[in-house]
Amino acid sequence: MMNTRKTFLAAGQNSRRKYIDAKHLRTCSITNGGKKSSPTGRAPDLGTLNKWFGALQQIQRRSAAASGYFEQAVRQICDPGGLEAGRIYLREHGRWNLLAATDDFSYSHVGKERPFLDTLLEERQLCFHPNSLDRNLLKRGTSVVIAPLLDKGGEIIGALWGERRVHTGNRRLGIRQLEARWLQLLSETVSAALIRLEEERRHANTRLLLEQVFPNEVARQLTTHRDLLAGREREVTLLFADLKGSTKVFEQLKPEAAYELMSELMEELTTAAMQEAGVLIDYFGDGLAVMWNAPTDQTEHALAACRAALGMQQAMKQVNERWREKLTFPLRLGIGIHSGPALVGNSGSRQRIKYGPRGQTVVLASRLESATRMLDAGILVSGETVKQLPFWVGLRRLCTIRIPNISEPVTVHELCAPDESDMPADEVAFVRRYETALQLFEQGDHGEACCQLAALEEDPLSERYSVRFLSEHVTAALRPGPRRRHNDKRRDQLSDPAILFELK
Incomplete structure (x- = not known):
């Protein structure tokens, strides 16, 4: 006898059970008190098989997240499956929980089903309990087949339960082999749906996290094209923004109020950047850094950065209006914008990944933000960024500066208005x-x-x-x-x- 075949010991001494593994249908004879049981009936005809596979196609086309999915699946155990009762169980935190059922438990209770479900955990494959089970567990003449629901790693996360009962109009005393196989196919279909559902939830959570950093379109592409995060050189436009005179804020406000103000400010700045499809690089001190044209192409990335900067300045006016009774001075924001090549990818470490740019372009953008204090300007834009802007943007050429450790001089403009007109x-x-x-x-x-x-x-x-x-x-x-x-x-x-x- 092959090792894959097993015999279950029934609770009663004169009962036996059938076993069907995942690869072969193997049965042992069914006896009750030394008498051979009644036949289970002829095999399903072609019409019945067509109904079975048609029902499988219907359930395969649905998502496990769809309303009524599990109710539809459990009904298929009975129609077209031909059994009298069907149930779906999920195992959570070490307990079996009923998810859907076709009956009202007039023949059995959850407590009495648990030994059979626990046997499924031990055997880890389709379990076939034929007729004449111990009457203390299930009603005499009840036949049961149980198929496991598996997760992506092959662990049992639930079960499909099917019953055949002896009653008037139904003289079959057991479950046919093909009926057991049908339940197994149905369980595999439901397992696949649950795996897809878990993947969908995982992707949704991942996308939610990405959308907290990236615009929606970029987050969508990152979920399908993971290579976008690989380090590569790209032309980018960077924006650095920082609150001027933040020390005075902490001197004038209590810590709780100062924290509330900074949180509100960061929320406003982030919103302005995200509205222009900017990619948030990082928060630092009392400011933030934003990037455009990475990881995906943005044809007007320089213009988008300028619009975001103007949006931030407008948001500052609103913040000042809300806090004018608590602050004796208006808050001011310094913003620097520069365009140029940068190596974009994981700018953090293997232990803590941070997507962002590296290179001289980053240094220049940061220096321009610092220069707003000396030039007494709100938004400074480099000449490289201005080259990519439409002619109608309102700008004032301030001067040309030399920055230590930067070989070439930098032409600096002040951004005055989105349109000079x-x-x-x-x-x-x-x-x-x-x-x-x-x-x-x-x-x-x-x-x-x-x-x-x-x-x-x-x-x-x-x-x-x-x-x-x-x-x-x-x-x-x-x-x-x-x-x-x-x-x-x-x-x-x-x-x-x-x-x-x-x-x-």
């Missing part, structure tokens, strides 16, 4: 006058530049568009060498139009 005419004229003075300074005509800047400083719009930084440098350029501004001491020559920045 939205700016008042007097503001546009003020910006043009400033840019003329800047050009004079870069050409070495410091005297005329100084005169024009002095006139601009008298204009009330200088409160909105600061000219102080350039004016101080022009004035310093007119003085003798030793009296020049400390920031200019390492310029290669006085006529160098690029201003050396000493950022801390």
Whole structure:
């Protein structure tokens, strides 16, 4: 006798049970008190088989998450399966729980079914209990077949239970082999549906986590194209934003209120970035960093970053309005935007993965954010980013600066408006006058530049568009060498139009 065949000992001494393994149907003779049992009837005909497989196709097309899925599956045990009762059990936290049933338990109770279900756990494959079971467990003449429900790892997570009972109009005393096989096929179908459901839940949880960092479309692509997270060089636009003067906030507010304010601020900044399909890189200190054009292509990534920056500044006005009774000064935000190549991928470690960029582009974007304090500007945009912007974006070219450890000078612009046509005419004229003075300074005509800047400083719009930084440098350029501004001491020559920045 093959090792795969097993015989179950019945609770009664004169009873035997059949066993059917997953590969072969094997039965032993059925006896009751030394008498051969009645036949179980002829095999199912072709019409019955067609109904069985048609029902399988119907249940295979449905999701386990669909309403009424398990009720439909358990009904198929009886119709077209031909058994009198069907149940579906799930095993959770070491207990069997009834999920769906076709009967009202007039023939058995959950407690009496447990020994058979526990036997399934031990045998780990289809169990076939034919007629004439111990009357103390199930009603005399009841036949039972139990098929396991398996998870992705092959562990038993539930069971399908089918019964045939002797009653008027049904003279079969047992369950036929093909009927047992039918229940097994049905259990495999339900198992596959449960596995799909678990995978769907896992993917949904993964996507939910991704959507907390990535825009919806990027999160969707990441769930299907995991190679997008691999390190690769890409053209990106980066935005760094930080709260100016945050120390004063913590000095003026109690810790709980300061924490509440910072949480509200981060929520507003994050929303502004996500609305423009930005990818959140990280939170740091009292600010955040956002990236565009990675991991997926974004054709207008520079423009999207600028729109996000303007959205952040607008959100700051709303935050200030809500907190004006608790703060004696308005909150101000410094934002730096730069476009360039970066190596994008896991910028963290193997123990703690963090998706983000690395390289000089990151350094420049961060330095531009720091420069907002010295230039007294809200949003600074590099020349590389400006090259990718439409001509109609409202910008003011502030100056060209040299940053320590960066070989090439950086042209810096102030972002004024999403569209220059939205700016008042007097503001546009003020910006043009400033840019003329800047050009004079870069050409070495410091005297005329100084005169024009002095006139601009008298204009009330200088409160909105600061000219102080350039004016101080022009004035310093007119003085003798030793009296020049400390920031200019390492310029290669006085006529160098690029201003050396000493950022801390």
